[in-house]
Amino acid sequence: MSDLIQLSEDERDCYQEITNVAMGQAADRLARLLGVYVVLPIPNVNLIEINEFKMTLKSLEGNSTVSAVCQGFIGAGIAGEALLIFNDASFAEIAKLLDYPGNLDQHEELEMLMDVANVLNGACIQGIGEQLDIDFSQSHPVILGQHCSIADLLEPNQSRWQRTMAIEINYTIEDHNINCDLLLLFTEDSVVHMNRLISFLMDD
């Protein structure tokens, strides 16, 4: 096992601020797409173990079922996954905003999920990349599950990693019942690398 990665208070603050700027850009894109105002939270930045991660996800889930999309990103020795989790109750609202007529079939929901994921993940990853001067390549978004429980999402992917840096952003939309969580997960090696990059931002 590798030495445990660490985050100092200043480093955490720096990631939080970088995320703050990136999620603002993402929110702006979503606001324009849906014609709404996106309420921006203070992002959470944490180093977490897989068990804690499961608890984090559980706490996001509440009682309802969710749909989730993940999208990998890689560049300059940094790799991670953006995981977007939608409360299923949000779908009908988004559909209304996007002028989908009537009840949604599964295919339309999928399309909508992909659209929103592309906007939010894409802008956020790009925004972080710009500030660190990295051109991230992004993989195609992959559906992890539709209308399932968080436990179902995690089951097949349990053993792949131990500890990660997680950035959690909870987007809500004003006056609409829409709620989604964007989790950015970085590999341990990436964090070592990124800590070096942000030291240039924090100095001088």
Add this chain to the structure above:
Amino acid sequence: MTTKVLICDDSKMARKQMARALPAGWPVDVHFAKDGQEAIDLIKVQSFEVLFLDLTMPVLDGYATLEVIRQEDLPIMVLVVSGDIQPEAQERVKKLGAIDFIKKPVDAEQIKQVLIEYGILRDQAHE
């Protein structure tokens, strides 16, 4: 004459970035606050000319801070500095009395232009 400037942001890095982005050669006395409440408390005990105010903060966020400044008629010019670049956010802060909106990451040249525009910084070229 020295201008008294207050920078309010919950992020230490953002406060430093903001302070660094102030025009070179502008005689300023810079103070810092970690959230809106700290800023309000400071403004009440000493006078500041300019407040650079973040929006997303714990305790008292930028919107609530602007409301307090307006309600209590505190004499300070507020420039909002935020990553929230939604047009709606910019409209709201201007309605709440902010004189302008500066987007993050801050750009020294833009800050200089804004300060000149509002007569806070006199353009040295004209002096």
